[in-house]
Amino acid sequence: MSVNNLINNFVVRFANVNGTGSASANYMFAKAVFRMGIFATPKNIFPSNIQGLPTWYDVRVSEKGYLGRREGVDMMVSVNPQSMANDIKSVKTGGYFLYDCTKDLPENYIREDINYIGVPLMEMCINEYSDPRQRQLFKNIIYVGALAALMNIEFEVLEQLFKEQFAGKEKLIAPNVKALQLGMDYIKQHYAYPLPIRLERRDLIGDKILIDGNSACGLGAVYGGATVAAWYPITPSTSVVEAYSEYANKYRVDPKTGKNNFAIVQAEDELAAIGMVIGANWNGARSFTATSGPGVSLMNEFLGLAYFAEIPTLLIDVQRSGPSTGMPTRTQQSDIISAAYASHGDTKQVLVIPSTPKECFDLTADSLDLAEHLQTPIIMLTDLDLGMNDHVSEPFVWDDNRKYNRGKVLNAEELEKMGRFGRYLDVDNDGVTYRTYPGTHPTKGSFFTRGTSRDEYAVYTEDSGAYVQNMERLQLKWETAKTLVPTPIMYQEKNKSNIGFIFFGTTLFAAEESMDMLAENNITIDAMRLRAFPFNNQVSDFIESHQSIVVIEQNRDAQMRSLLINELNCNPSKIKSILNYDGMPITADMIVTQFHNLSL
Amino acid sequence: MTYIKPKFRHPSLPKNDLGYTKTVYEGSLSTLCAGCGHDSISAAIVQSCYELALEPHRIAKLSGIGCSSKTPAYFLSQSHGFNSVHGRMPSVATGASLANKDLIYFGVSGDGDTASIGMGQFVHVVRRNLNMVYVVMNNGCYGLTKGQDSATADEGSKSKAGSVNLFNAIDLPSLALELGASFVAQSFSGDKAQLIPLIKAAIKHPGFALINVISPCVTFNNNPGSTKAYDYVREHLDATSTVDFIPLQEEISVAYEAGSTKNIELHDGSSLQLNKLATNWNPEDRMSAMTAMQQAKLDGEILTGLIFIEPETTDLHAMIKTSDTPLNTMDESQLCPGSQALEALNEEFR
Numbered sequence: 001m002s003v004n005n006l007i008n009n010f011v012v013r014f015a016n017v018n019g020t021g022s023a024s025a026n027y028m029f030a031k032a033v034f035r036m037g038i039f040a041t042p043k044n045i046f047p048s049n050i051q052g053l054p055t056w057y058d059v060r061v062s063e064k065g066y067l068g069r070r071e072g073v074d075m076m077v078s079v080n081p082q083s084m085a086n087d088i089k090s091v092k093t094g095g096y097f098l099y100d101c102t103k104d105l106p107e108n109y110i111r112e113d114i115n116y117i118g119v120p121l122m123e124m125c126i127n128e129y130s131d132p133r134q135r136q137l138f139k140n141i142i143y144v145g146a147l148a149a150l151m152n153i154e155f156e157v158l159e160q161l162f163k164e165q166f167a168g169k170e171k172l173i174a175p176n177v178k179a180l181q182l183g184m185d186y187i188k189q190h191y192a193y194p195l196p197i198r199l200e201r202r203d204l205i206g207d208k209i210l211i212d213g214n215s216a217c218g219l220g221a222v223y224g225g226a227t228v229a230a231w232y233p234i235t236p237s238t239s240v241v242e243a244y245s246e247y248a249n250k251y252r253v254d255p256k257t258g259k260n261n262f263a264i265v266q267a268e269d270e271l272a273a274i275g276m277v278i279g280a281n282w283n284g285a286r287s288f289t290a291t292s293g294p295g296v297s298l299m300n301e302f303l304g305l306a307y308f309a310e311i312p313t314l315l316i317d318v319q320r321s322g323p324s325t326g327m328p329t330r331t332q333q334s335d336i337i338s339a340a341y342a343s344h345g346d347t348k349q350v351l352v353i354p355s356t357p358k359e360c361f362d363l364t365a366d367s368l369d370l371a372e373h374l375q376t377p378i379i380m381l382t383d384l385d386l387g388m389n390d391h392v393s394e395p396f397v398w399d400d401n402r403k404y405n406r407g408k409v410l411n412a413e414e415l416e417k418m419g420r421f422g423r424y425l426d427v428d429n430d431g432v433t434y435r436t437y438p439g440t441h442p443t444k445g446s447f448f449t450r451g452t453s454r455d456e457y458a459v460y461t462e463d464s465g466a467y468v469q470n471m472e473r474l475q476l477k478w479e480t481a482k483t484l485v486p487t488p489i490m491y492q493e494k495n496k497s498n499i500g501f502i503f504f505g506t507t508l509f510a511a512e513e514s515m516d517m518l519a520e521n522n523i524t525i526d527a528m529r530l531r532a533f534p535f536n537n538q539v540s541d542f543i544e545s546h547q548s549i550v551v552i553e554q555n556r557d558a559q560m561r562s563l564l565i566n567e568l569n570c571n572p573s574k575i576k577s578i579l580n581y582d583g584m585p586i587t588a589d590m591i592v593t594q595f596h597n598l599s600l
Numbered sequence: 601m602t603y604i605k606p607k608f609r610h611p612s613l614p615k616n617d618l619g620y621t622k623t624v625y626e627g628s629l630s631t632l633c634a635g636c637g638h639d640s641i642s643a644a645i646v647q648s649c650y651e652l653a654l655e656p657h658r659i660a661k662l663s664g665i666g667c668s669s670k671t672p673a674y675f676l677s678q679s680h681g682f683n684s685v686h687g688r689m690p691s692v693a694t695g696a697s698l699a700n701k702d703l704i705y706f707g708v709s710g711d712g713d714t715a716s717i718g719m720g721q722f723v724h725v726v727r728r729n730l731n732m733v734y735v736v737m738n739n740g741c742y743g744l745t746k747g748q749d750s751a752t753a754d755e756g757s758k759s760k761a762g763s764v765n766l767f768n769a770i771d772l773p774s775l776a777l778e779l780g781a782s783f784v785a786q787s788f789s790g791d792k793a794q795l796i797p798l799i800k801a802a803i804k805h806p807g808f809a810l811i812n813v814i815s816p817c818v819t820f821n822n823n824p825g826s827t828k829a830y831d832y833v834r835e836h837l838d839a840t841s842t843v844d845f846i847p848l849q850e851e852i853s854v855a856y857e858a859g860s861t862k863n864i865e866l867h868d869g870s871s872l873q874l875n876k877l878a879t880n881w882n883p884e885d886r887m888s889a890m891t892a893m894q895q896a897k898l899d900g901e902i903l904t905g906l907i908f909i910e911p912e913t914t915d916l917h918a919m920i921k922t923s924d925t926p927l928n929t930m931d932e933s934q935l936c937p938g939s940q941a942l943e944a945l946n947e948e949f950r
């Protein structure tokens with residue numbers, strides 16, 4: 001590889017022990033790269049554990065702006081003896097292994113094809129600090145200092161990050177800067193620096209931001225006017241409501257009364273969480289919940305009620321790998337089918353699928369509109385990778401003239417003027433009917449909410465004709481939904497290839513990179529990124545107009561492929577799959593390798 | 601088939617302070633079995649709301665699933681109603697209340713709905729002191745699924761099919777007391793004189809108000825041996841006190857013998873007057889209420905009346921400091937921080 005290729009183009013992996021304060025040091029490294037105007041993609045790979053088990057933190061640095069994960073570690077920062085043997089193996093030939101040389105490495109840990117950089121982290125800490133906790137924390141900062149010297153991180157950038165981190169606790173800045181300096185000095189005295197893999201300041205970032213998807217969802221819920229949040233803690237969704245809480249407390253407390261223009265309830269379980277959301281929405285407050293797969297399973301009965309009783313609901317499902325004792329801290333896109341057809345009876349649920357923090361923000365706010373417009377549950381499918389890892393994202397924008405679309409709600413005046421109110425009467429022929437909030441009018445507009453045993457006026461009936469009519473109207477509403485959900489993103493105006501890629505959510509990053517890699521080998525691919533279910537005509541046209549379709553997704557059973565085949569009635573034999581379901585975000589290399597193995 | 605009650609009523613029917621006749625508070629015709637205790641409770645709810653002169657549209661009625669949970673269709677047809685899912689009415693009521701604190705939330709449930717499938721939600725809604733009335737129409741069986749034992753069926757009681765219940769009964773009022781409920785009452789569907797003032801007081805109570813109403817299921821659980829049968833209940837009733845509800849501004853007209861009455865002022869100035877039957881009965885003493893409930897259970901008696909009340913109580917809204925303005929009336933101006941704040945936030949993430 002030429003030297004140029006090593007600048008601003010590498011992967012650093014930190015191997016730590018959970019609960020030792022390494023996360024903020026590692027984040028600092030990523031943020032410094034970002035501040036130097038270069039794309040940085042951090043990924044926290046952590047166990048379902050609070051303290052003691054190994055964790056890894058990858059930072060991919062990419063001049064070209066690739067934000068997907070990449071295999072192959074160029075620089076391993078190893079501070080966990082437990083995982084060291086394997087960590088050494090994961091370094092690429094020619095890569096670097098930075099380790100604590102307070103103790104010698106065992107003979108069998110020595111590889112001839114990689115470079116070892118020993119820094120006596122423990123010894124330095126013991127000499128410098130007497131407090132055991134400080135020894136632990138500053139060890140992390142010392143290795144950041146060592147990296148700064150080795151990889152050319154600007155000292156001022158790191159110093160500024162400390163100033164921001166310890167604003168209000170200024171006393172802590174100096175000792176941190178000192179620890180940083182210790183690491184840098186050690187490298188400067190003992191090694192040739194900087195290394196060929198290193199940073200050079202660029203101006204690639206512009207006004208972009210570095211943020212995780214869950215924070216973006218929480219903020220989107222505040223901007224989108226959600227007033228009631230009910231939830232039950234589950235990784236990786238917990239920080240959605242935590243972010244909502246943080247921003248609501250910042251922006252939604254009435255300065256005069258000190259009272260809250262929001263309500264957050266930590267429910268007793270997910271059944272109660274979604275029940276509260278449905279109750280609040282029924283009563284005219286925008287409300288949402290966030291959960292992951294096991295929570296969605298528990299919410300199924302209520303999702304059916306909300307579908308049939310036509311109650312707006314926003315559920316953010318931050319997907320992870322399987323059950324509670326599955327790999328709950330690993331990522332996947334594996335709730336597609338269970339979300340799309342959630343619940344009993346003939347239910348179909350609207351899915352909204354963001355790929356970036358910016359989309360998390362926008363689509364959360366938009367989904368609150370959409371839920372009320374369609375009077376149905378909206379399930380937003382993100383995943384652990386998007387939700388919990390920081391991503392370089394376009395900044396958030398809000399139009400101050402934007403009004404919330406509260407959907408078809410009749411007020412007292414309108415009720416007063418009209419004849420008999422029919423809650424499920426399709427006045428506009430779009431399948432979406434008018435509703436009223438409780439307490440609106442003394443004598444008009446009240447109705448009784450129940451499942452489907454009722455007529456257009458919400459009067460109890462078990463009449464088959466009324467049931468069928470209602471189900472057909474719900475189908476018409478589904479058609480209306482197709483015109484309102486986020487449209488797919490097309491990568492070409494006109495088809496250029498016989499082959500079309502379809503992907504969605506966080507697969508975006510690896511998919512785009514893989515298409516560049518294929519293009520370098522003169523393989524042109526058309527592509528479409530799905531952002532919603534139901535699928536509109538653009539989706540069916542794209543599939544019909546290509547000889548072969550490859551659906552790239554992060555689950556074992558090719559769930560999106562099944563959904564496309566089932567809903568669009570397309571020929572299964574022309575729809576292939578590229579899959580990854582090992583719990584780690586899919587990579588461009590995986591896509592290219594699997595692509596070459598497909599018979600298209 | 602739809603059930604709409606004939607609305608014709610004699611013009612000289614009495615009217616309440618709002619000028620409404622009782623008809624206004626009625627619902628559609630009940631489809632429950634003739635003689636079902638639940639219908640008597642519905643009638644008591646109608647009477648209570650009429651007498652309190654409540655605006656029907658300011659009441660939201662919510663229920664789970666069961667014969668009991670069907671009843672909201674049979675009272676207050678001018679109110680919005682929500683027949684939700686089995687055992688989950690408390691969460692729906694919680695969300696509804698969070699959205700608009702200004703309505704009256706009237707929840708109806710059954711013993712299956714509350715003490716089995718809904719137990720989780722029940723205990724938590726008590727704990728949160730949600731400002732609502734929670735009526736359990738308790739018949740000791742699952743009426744709608746044809747008479748299986750419920751968790752409130754007394755140990756040793758016989759089902760219609762003849763099988764004997766082997767398990768301990770869950771006593772909902774005792775449980776609510778233990779959980780810190782601020783209003784706990786028990787009554788019998790056949791005792792309107794007691795039930796109506798209790799419902800009125802529960803509506804006026806500014807926190808969670810449980811009324812456990814023994815309500816015989818004539819079809820499946822009115823047989824000899826069942827402790828929730830009409831005959832058994834009539835024979836074993838033991839009232840804590842007779843209750844009278846006196847709305848604000850109305851003069852206390854009934855005189856009680858000195859020493860035998862207790863007056864409880866409710867938060868809005870109206871009062872509950874108790875005529876003590878049991879000795880040493882103090883409905884503001886949780887400990888003695890719990891003891892009395894246990895004693896009654898040992899004696900095979902059903903203690904009815906106002907068992908416990910904490911008139912000044914802090915409900916969920918007060919605890920989590922929600923705005924005095926109902927959340928469902930707020931718009932962009934109160935809810936959206938706007939573009940400037942967002943730009944400042946973007947800067948924090950750069």
Ligand SMILES: Cc1ncc(C[n+]2csc(CCOP(=O)(O)OP(=O)(O)O)c2C)c(N)n1
Pocket residue numbers: 665666667668669686709710711712713714737739741742743744745750
């Ligand atoms: C999830 C679910 N499980 C089971 C049922 C069937 N089911 C309907 S009503 C009922 C029992 C109701 O008993 P209770 O609450 O005591 O009401 P009652 O009919 O006795 O008034 C059951 C088990 C259901 N509707 N939903």
Ligand code: SF4
Pocket residue numbers: 631632633635636637638667668739743744816817818819820
């Ligand atoms: S089955 Fe029992 S509870 Fe149900 S309506 Fe008939 S009498 Fe009432």
Ligand SMILES: [Mg+2]
Pocket residue numbers: 666710711712737738739740741742743750
């Ligand atoms: Mg029952």
